[in-house]
Structure formats: C-alpha cells, structure tokens
Amino acid sequence: KAGVTQTPRYLIKTRGQQVTLSCSPISGHRSVSWYQQTPGQGLQFLFEYFSETQRNKGNFPGRFSGRQFSNSRSEMNVSTLELGDSALYLCASSWGLAGGQETQYFGPGTRLLVL
C-alpha cells in the first residue's frame, strides 16, 4: 500500500510570497494532520482535517490555512511568508475514527526555505 506522499519536497520562497503544500494520505485514511518542524520548536501541531472539515487547530496565526478534498488529499497554504516560516512541514494521515490513540503515518515532508 502506498505511503503518505507530499509535494513538493523542497521549496525556496522569498518573504511576502505565499506557498501551497500538498499531501496525499494513505488510501482509506480520512484524517490528515499537518505539523511544522523546526530545530528550535520541534514538532508543532498545525491542524487536522477529517472528511473535508477542520476538526482541530493548533496555535498558529491565520496566515496558515488548509483544506481537504473529497478524496482526502489535503493542501496547506501559508500566505505572506516570513523568515521564521522556514521549516520542515510534515503531513500525517490516519483513519480518523479513534482520536488520539491512532497511529499516524507520516510523509517525508516538504522543506521550505524563506529568504
């Protein structure tokens, strides 16, 4: 069974631009979560989508948004990029039916560099 895929794998943007990252979950999984990973802050939860609805959200500014499509694929958008947005963005999928006890399956991440 194919794993979680994320595109693109690498991105370089400049301050003020916007970016869209894509995540395709494992077939059958309906929950997609996004995390930001930085050396200083570690892994921080951005948001979770389940059946096209945002079910939970972390403490990030409104510049960070996402959506989920009917096929469970998800996109994350960051507008007005700042230098501090440079990070590895990880997507994780799960069935979405058992809450916090479910194993999450992670993609390889998208590494974003903001100049």
Add this chain to the structure above:
Amino acid sequence: AQSVTQLDSQVPVFEEAPVELRCNYSSSVSVYLFWYVQYPNQGLQLLLKYLSGSTLVKGINGFEAEFNKSQTSFHLRKPSVHISDTAEYFCAAGDSGGYQKVTFGTGTKLQVIP
C-alpha cells in the same frame, strides 16, 4: 493541556551497549503515548505505542518502553543498539478527545558510536 518532556536532547552510546531515552508527560486525563523515530531526511515512523493494559510495550527493531503512571514517564529502552539506530526519537502523547491532536516532545538524537 498536555506537555511532553524529553530530558536529553542528545544521547551518545557505543554500539552494542544498552540505551534508555527518557520521556515524561503531564496530563490530568488519560493519554495515549507513542514513540516515533525519524531517520535523516525522512518522516516519522512509529516504534511503539501504549494505549492501555500491560505497562511494558514492545515495538519494532528491538525497542521497548514502560509506562509508569506514578512517575508519569514512558522511557524507551533497547538492550543493545546498532549503528542503524542512529536517528532522532520523539515521544508523543495523544489526546483522549475524539480528534487527532498529538503533542510531541522536542526529540532526542541518538548517536551510536562504532
């Protein structure tokens, strides 16, 4: 709110020696506990998890962890490490709510020295 503390940011250990990576959590409600491993340039992969029942949990690659409710700890152990275990290890706690929200520790880099 939950918090997860990994007490060591880096742990060097000689090959074939035992290792323990420490993790403490704080929560006033039931939690589900996980250990994930991240190899360079890859996403995270589940090593093991504790949901309920036996406090000793066995995972992949010879790792095990023990849930200790009184000490709010979930330390990861391996009796004999291999070079291929060099990676970053994350302890995580899942919320008891019906949604997916996981709090991760800051990670421990395990460096296995030949």
